[in-house]
Amino acid sequence: LAKTTQPISMDSYEGQEVNITCSHNNIATNDYITWYQQFPSQGPRFIIQGYKTKVTNEVASLFIPADRKSSTLSLPRVSLSDTAVYYCLVGLMNTGFQKLVFGTGTRLLVSP
Amino acid sequence: DTAVSQTPKYLVTQMGNDKSIKCEQNLGHDTMYWYKQDSKKFLKIMFSYNNKELIINETVPNRFSPKSPDKAHLNLHINSLELGDSAVYFCASSHGSATEAFFGQGTRLTVV
Numbered sequence: 362l363a364k365t366t367q368p369i370s371m372d373s374y375e376g377q378e379v380n381i382t383c384s385h386n387n388i389a390t391n392d393y394i395t396w397y398q399q400f401p402s403q404g405p406r407f408i409i410q411g412y413k414t415k416v417t418n419e420v421a422s423l424f425i426p427a428d429r430k431s432s433t434l435s436l437p438r439v440s441l442s443d444t445a446v447y448y449c450l451v452g453l454m455n456t457g458f459q460k461l462v463f464g465t466g467t468r469l470l471v472s473p
Numbered sequence: 474d475t476a477v478s479q480t481p482k483y484l485v486t487q488m489g490n491d492k493s494i495k496c497e498q499n500l501g502h503d504t505m506y507w508y509k510q511d512s513k514k515f516l517k518i519m520f521s522y523n524n525k526e527l528i529i530n531e532t533v534p535n536r537f538s539p540k541s542p543d544k545a546h547l548n549l550h551i552n553s554l555e556l557g558d559s560a561v562y563f564c565a566s567s568h569g570s571a572t573e574a575f576f577g578q579g580t581r582l583t584v585v
Contacts, residue, residue: 395572404477404563404576405516446514452572461572463516 365449370468379436381467383449386430394425394432395461397448405448405463409434436469444471476500479564479577486554487585493550494580496564504528505547506574507539508563516563522547523569554584 366384373379385394393412397405409416411423411432422435436443446466453460477498486492498505506529507519520539521529527539536552547564561581567574 393572402579404565404579406576407573410572448516450572462518465515 365451365464367447367449367464367467369465370470372470372472373439374472375440376438379439379443379469379471381434381436381447381449381469382431383434384431385449385451388429388451389453391453392429392451393453394423394429395450395452396421396423396434397450397463399446399448399466401445408447439469439471441471441473443469445469475577477564477566477575477577479562479580481580482578483581483583485583485585488554488556490554491550491552492554492582493548494562494564494582496547496549496577498545498564498566498575500566500575502566502568502575503544504567504569505541505544506565506567507547507549508565508576510561510563510579512560520547520549551582554582556584558582559584 393410395410396408398408399405409418409421409423411425413425416423424433446468448463448466450461480495484492504523506521508516509519510516519531519533522541524544525541538550541547559582561579563579564577565574
């Protein structure tokens with residue numbers, strides 16, 4: 362399993378764009394990158410997943426450079442409700458969720 | 474309708490007691506999990522069941538015993554509770570090969 366490294370915490374203000382970078386130097390050829398979000402007192406929830414280049418959905422964008430050794434989760438114009446812990450996970454696409462390992466995550470605090 | 478529901482949400486009990494946490498999912502998934510999140514917020518998988526069969530059993534004391542009466546339910550029974558068992562326990566479910574899982578709201582267990 363590829364190990365991931367993320368900043369422990371980040372601070373931002375409402376309306377700003379937030380970019381959280383995750384390092385996964387040992388990512389394997391068939392590994393996908395998945396991000397989860399956990400609000401206080403709730404279980405984690407899936408945000409976005411990608412393999413290379415850029416993926417965008419209604420919540421976030423995921424940027425993956427050509428070497429795939431890192432990825433950046435981008436949250437446009439954050440609000441107070443985006444305060445949460447964001448986890449980056451790496452693993453094979455079709456081998457099941459149980460193969461993904463949660464790291465320490467990045468605690469994002471959005472202030473007014 | 475709640476997709477993955479756990480009961481109870483809070484559980485306070487004395488050392489040495491036996492307690493159970495129940496989990497039900499209405500998503501039609503075939504794989505269910507139990508995770509433990511400790512005070513440092515690390516999320517660790519404990520057990521995983523696929524079609525009622527145990528497929529993952531991490532290094533967990535055998536005081537913890539999962540039971541899956543059917544694909545939609547995965548209960549966790551804990552014998553002889555210890556102070557160190559205090560944590561938030563999350564139930565989750567997914568399709569067997571998918572990397573997106575749905576988590577319950579968590580059960581905050583406090584052993585006194």
